[in-house]
Amino acid sequence: MKSQVVIFGTSYFAKLVHFYLTHDSEHEVVAFTVHAEHLSQKEFLGLPVVPFEEVEKKYPADAFKMFIAVAYKQVNRVRAGLYEEAKRKGYTLVTYVSSKCSHWGDTVIGDNCFIFEENTIQPFVTIGNNVVLWSGNHIGHDSTIGDHCFITSHVVVCGIVEVGSYTFLGVNSTIRDNIRIGKGCVIGAGALIMKRTKDYEVYLGERTKPFNKRSDEIKL
Numbered sequence: 001m002k003s004q005v006v007i008f009g010t011s012y013f014a015k016l017v018h019f020y021l022t023h024d025s026e027h028e029v030v031a032f033t034v035h036a037e038h039l040s041q042k043e044f045l046g047l048p049v050v051p052f053e054e055v056e057k058k059y060p061a062d063a064f065k066m067f068i069a070v071a072y073k074q075v076n077r078v079r080a081g082l083y084e085e086a087k088r089k090g091y092t093l094v095t096y097v098s099s100k101c102s103h104w105g106d107t108v109i110g111d112n113c114f115i116f117e118e119n120t121i122q123p124f125v126t127i128g129n130n131v132v133l134w135s136g137n138h139i140g141h142d143s144t145i146g147d148h149c150f151i152t153s154h155v156v157v158c159g160i161v162e163v164g165s166y167t168f169l170g171v172n173s174t175i176r177d178n179i180r181i182g183k184g185c186v187i188g189a190g191a192l193i194m195k196r197t198k199d200y201e202v203y204l205g206e207r208t209k210p211f212n213k214r215s216d217e218i219k220l
Contacts, residue, residue, distance in 0.1 A: 002028040005094055006059050008052065008082055009069035010034055010044045017069040017096070017114065018045055024099050031059060033066075052085075061090035068093065068112055068130070072150040075184055076130075076166045080148040083112055083130045093130075110147065128165065140177065152189075164199065173205070 005027045007014050014032060021027045032044045036051040043049060050058055066086050070079040086093060093112035097103070100117035107121050110129030115121075118136045125139050128147035133139070137151055140158045145151070146165035156174045157163065163175070164183035171189040175181060182199035190205030197203070211218075 004030045005065045006031045014069040066091040076148045
């Protein structure tokens with residue numbers, strides 16, 4: 001029997017969560033919820049939207065589960081706060097791992113995690129609670145991803161790496177082996193990290209500059 005799930009959020013991420021849970025999981029999405037001040041529609045994707053403040057009245061925690069579909073706002077602090085609020089209400093928070101994710105079955109994964117397709121997760125990896133791994137990442141052996149992290153797409157985390165909680169890893173960033181990324185760090189798109197970082201540091205990849213000629217002036 002499928003478990004019934006209420007999704008927090010009505011953003012693009014919530015829309016994607018609905019799609020993946022519907023097409024590639026044992027869960028059935030039955031409703032959406034947002035805070036009352038942000039409730040501007042009574043339906044989303046043909047399902048009811050209810051105030052989060054009252055969600056347990058219609059969808060009690062002993063009969064329904066939940067997923068917090070919020071991205072990386074305020075370096076994952078918003079999602080973390082909602083995660084804790086849902087737990088206080090008594091909800092079990094579901095985790096989704098795409099059937100098209102490559103892993104060995106020994107990965108330790110917390111709750112409210114969402115792991116998209118084409119992720120490669122090597123042996124002896126631990127992933128904390130409330131973590132998002134977008135598509136196409138490599139998570140190397142013996143690595144640990146802390147709670148409330150957001151890893152975008154095509155990120156390379158080499159072996160024996162510890163990623164601190166609340167950290168954001170941008171598209172195409174690379175973390176070399178055997179180092180620790182501090183808590184709450186922002187690693188920008190294309191950044192290459194070769195040594196341990198301190199908590200809350202920000203690293204930006206060097207941006208490509210435009211060439212001094214127009215494309216129609218170049219002979220290829």
